[in-house]
Amino acid sequence: RKEVEQDPGPFNVPEGATVAFNCTYSNSASQSFFWYRQDCRKEPKLLMSVYSSGNEDGRFTAQLNRASQYISLLIRDSKLSDSATYLCVVKVGGGKLIFGQGTELSVKP
Amino acid sequence: DGGITQSPKYLFRKEGQNVTLSCEQNLNHDAMYWYRQDPGQGLRLIYYSQIVNDFQKGDIAEGYSVSREKKESFPLTVTSAQKNPTAFYLCASRGSLNTEAFFGQGTRLTVV
Numbered sequence: 001r002k003e004v005e006q007d008p009g010p011f012n013v014p015e016g017a018t019v020a021f022n023c024t025y026s027n028s029a030s031q032s033f034f035w036y037r038q039d040c041r042k043e044p045k046l047l048m049s050v051y052s053s054g055n056e057d058g059r060f061t062a063q064l065n066r067a068s069q070y071i072s073l074l075i076r077d078s079k080l081s082d083s084a085t086y087l088c089v090v091k092v093g094g095g096k097l098i099f100g101q102g103t104e105l106s107v108k109p
Numbered sequence: 110d111g112g113i114t115q116s117p118k119y120l121f122r123k124e125g126q127n128v129t130l131s132c133e134q135n136l137n138h139d140a141m142y143w144y145r146q147d148p149g150q151g152l153r154l155i156y157y158s159q160i161v162n163d164f165q166k167g168d169i170a171e172g173y174s175v176s177r178e179k180k181e182s183f184p185l186t187v188t189s190a191q192k193n194p195t196a197f198y199l200c201a202s203r204g205s206l207n208t209e210a211f212f213g214q215g216t217r218l219t220v221v
Contacts, residue, residue, distance in 0.1 A: 006151075034209055043199055043212035044152070087151060089210075095140050095159045096167070097203070097210055101151035 001026055004090050006100035014108055017078045021103050023071040023088030033064055035073045036087040038102065044087055047073075078107045112136065115200050115213035122194075122220050130185045130216045132200035140203040141183035142210065145169060145196045152199060158183055187218065194220045 006023045013019050021035075033050035048055065050062040050071055061074040071088055088100035113134040122128045132141065140159050144152040144167075154167030158177040172191025177183055183202075187194045197217050201210040 041197075043215050045212070046209045049209060094165065095203070096154065096157060096165075097142060097201070098154065099144070099152040 002101075003027060003092075003098045004088055004100040006086075006088050006103050008101075008103070009085075010104035010106055012106045012108060013078055015078060015080060017107075018074065018076045019078055019105060020075075021073045021086050021088070021105075023073075023100055025069050025071070025088075025090045025098075027090070027092045028069060030069075030090045030092050032091040033071050034089040034091075035060075035062055035071075036089055036099075038085045038087055040084075044099075047086070075105075078105075080107050080109065083107045113200060113202055113211055113213035115198075115216050117216060118214065120216055120218045122218070124220055125189045127186055127188050128194075128218065130187065130198055130200075130218070132183045132185065132213060133181055134183075134202040134211075134213075135181060136202055136204070136211065137180070138202035138204045138211075139180070140210075141177070142201040142203070143167075143173070143175065143183070143185045144199045144201065146199060146215075147196050155185065194218060 035047040036044040037047045038044040050064045054063045059076045063072045085102040085104045087102045090098050116131045142157040143155040153169050156175040158164035174186045199215045200213045203210040
């Protein structure tokens with residue numbers, strides 16, 4: 001089993017749609033969690049950190065369920081500019097940062 | 110400006126040659142990381158370092174070597190033992206505790 005697993009993509013949605021990405025992790029001692037965005041042939045960039053209480057940034061909402069070892073990202077009112085690959089990232093003990101394989105999102109007009 | 114610099118952006122090498130990829134940061138971050146990304150795939154961890162003069166193998170360390178002689182620098186050598194070295198290599202650094210990682214722009218290595 002992979003340490004961090006994401007929904008296989010790609011997700012193809014119309015503008016204005018709501019889309020949800022899911023991620024599970026295997027290490028119950030994982031310490032911190034993030035969602036990154038990666039545009040084609042570019043480096044990943046932080047989208048948002050994920051806190052135990054859940055957090056929201058505009059159209060984006062991230063949630064963490066430690067009991068189920070599950071992280072989610074919800075994007076509301078999708079824009080064309082949201083088209084990218086979304087990466088779930090988990091930090092475990094010793095500073096190791098583990099990335100999921102990514103889920104590609106394509107938002108169509 | 111503060112950030113992480115990887116150089117070169119594109120690198121071509123002949124099969125059988127060792128090659129070293131540069132990664133420098135001026136963010137005063139303790140932790141640094143090297144990842145490899147193949148087309149259509151996620152990032153796989155090669156090596157990481159939490160402090161100077163110490164580093165740990167990641168999930169795919171075979172055929173690679175690193176050093177961490179200075180806090181600012183974490184060079185990666187791709188040796189001839191790496192069977193499929195052609196890939197996009199990304200370096201990252203992270204500050205203390207549970208803060209996020211910042212990435213350099215990456216180096217695209219092509220071995221012919």
